[in-house]
Amino acid sequence: MEREKLGIKEYIFIASMLFGMFFGAGNLIFPIHLGQLAGSQWLTAGIGFLITGTILPLLAIISISITRSNGIYDLAKPIGERYATFFMVMVCATLGPLFATPRTATTPFQIAFGQSLNSSQTPIALLIYSAIFFSITYSFSKRPMGIIDSIGKLLNPAFLILLTVIFVFSFTRPLGKASSQATTALYHGGSSSFLNGFLQGYNTMDAIAGLLFGIAIVTTIKGLGIKRPTMIAKVAAKSSVLSITLEALIYMVLIWIGATSLEYFKISADGGIGFSQIAMHFLGLPGQIILAIMATLACLTTSIGLSTSFAEAMHSKFPKIRYEVWNILTCSFSFVFANVGLDQIIAWSTPMLMFLYPLAITLIALSIASPLFKKARIIYIMTTAFTIIPAIIDAIASAPAVISASSWAKIILSIDKRFLPFAGYGMDWVLPATIGFTVGLIIYLLKKGTIKNTIMD
Structure with missing residues (x-):
């Protein structure tokens, strides 16, 4: 049955779905690491990070809405059909089985277990963890229309509750004063901090993910009864603004926490280690457990979104291969590449x-x-x-x-x-x-x- 508008609860659910799809592996570790690198320049670097980490993904969703495209291929088609196919496959491969999706398993594993396992234990532990992780991903992503229930109503709220616990301790008992911390060489000066923050935002992969997620967003909105292209565009834009605003606030808090942590810790090799140290400082072993659960939930929601979007995009372009087959392929290859290591x-x-x-x-x-x-x-x-x-x-x-x-x-x-x-x-x-x-x-x-x-x- 066709509908003319959605209620506030449905907008919130779509926004929650988008947030869960966007906020995953890199979204947890890179802001913390950026804060440690930028030190007192955390705000300037953070603004640069927000442009590529939040504004560009929002513009990606809007671009799909404005052009009424069904995905990356339609968006790039004015350049040429061959280029559009090339660009779509490159983006899908990057966000799918080559890099982004495997990273959704290796990042929470590194945060939760990487520091407590020796070199001989890590390979088998990662093998078991990633096998369970991608089995769950496959189970949730088998039905595209179930994505709003699995991400928006279940996993995402649980993640936000766990993240709030860490934030409360960070604000009530801050590690230090961010404005007095030293900066690394690349972040000396406002322009350098801004540009390096801008480039760090690439690592979230959210701008290109926004191009891929457009398919899942349109499918979900249509499933809720909105059929007219103009209304689909409006619903997508409004929901995206809600989602991206929340994400931007979380990013800035994470960057600030990273900068304040320099009072106690040296710059970590990656944000996963830094976040683990911060959680241990505030909450001890319970903090480690909370962080492990939080990271797994955050990355699992993104993994489900990426796998679903990858399978839908590839099936749309190469319809002879069923959605289920593409879904099995991306989950299987993601499992294989995850075991290469973060x-x-x-x-x-x-x-x-x-x-x-x-x-x-x-x-x-x-x-x-x-x-x-x-x-x-x-x-x-x-x-x-x-x-x-x-x-x-x-x-x-x-x-x-x-x-x-x-x-x-x-x-x-x-x-x-x-x-x-x-x-x-x-x-x-x-x-x-x-x-x-x-x-x-x-x-x-x-x-x-x-x-x-x-x-x-």
């Missing part, structure tokens, strides 16, 4: 994110602005063509030493730093993307006759 997953996911994020950011911006130039293909094509080369270079620069330290890579990176601004920050794509957009816009206006008519007048 450090290796992070090390190899970083270059992929440095490549995908510039392309995702420009695609989101073009999609939102598309009504102004009627989705002109030339603007999409030129912007993407000028963006993709520096994006590849950024991926090389952030790759493990086996690639980034090679002789050929050093030559490419030296040329890049010499001619493109912000190359040292991984932002060398900004100027080329702007040039590409400008060139595409000029060509579009010339074809339309706007510039010619203006000159003649």
Whole structure:
């Protein structure tokens, strides 16, 4: 039965579902680590982090709503069908079995058990933990329409309650004063802190996840009886604002906690270790147990959302393979790659994110602005063509030493730093993307006759 509007409870449930899908592995560990790195510059770095960690995911959802797309493929199709397929598969693979989904198991394992197990015990323990983890993920994600019940009504509220316990202790008995803490070299100065915080937000993967989650969001909204495209867009936008606002508040608190922890602890190797130390300081062993449960719940909700969205996206593009088969594939391969270990997953996911994020950011911006130039293909094509080369270079620069330290890579990176601004920050794509957009816009206006008519007048 078709409906014209939803009630407040349904908006809250959809927002809760979105929050649970977004807030997972990296969302717990990276803000803590950023706070420790930024020290007294935590607020400036946090603002940069919020842009890529919350605003871009919100814009990703809005871009799908504005263009009335069914997912990543439709959104990128103006650039070309082959490119759209390539971009969709790359995003799905990154968020699915290659990086993001395996990380949802390795992160809570590292937080809960990594510090208490020796090197000989870790492999078998991770094998057992990840097997149970992805069995649960598969069980919950078998039915796409059940996702709002499993995430929005059950797992997500439990996570928020557990997270609140940690926050209460942090505010009532703060570890130290964040504004007086030392900063690391990369975070000296406001602009450096902001840009590095901006890049740290890539690690959450939420902007590209927003492009993938759009399918699950639309499916859920339609299942609630909203059928008209304009109403689907409004419901998605309103629910996203609720979800992202809550996420932004949590991020800033986590970053602040990370900065205050420097009073007692050294900068940890990753945010998982830092969070574990903080929980142990406040609550002892009960704190460790709470943190282990909290991390598992948070990452499990994201794993369910990623697996569901991956299977739906791939089935939509390659319908000969059933949803159930894609779901089995992503859960199985995620289990395999999870057992490689968290450090290796992070090390190899970083270059992929440095490549995908510039392309995702420009695609989101073009999609939102598309009504102004009627989705002109030339603007999409030129912007993407000028963006993709520096994006590849950024991926090389952030790759493990086996690639980034090679002789050929050093030559490419030296040329890049010499001619493109912000190359040292991984932002060398900004100027080329702007040039590409400008060139595409000029060509579009010339074809339309706007510039010619203006000159003649």
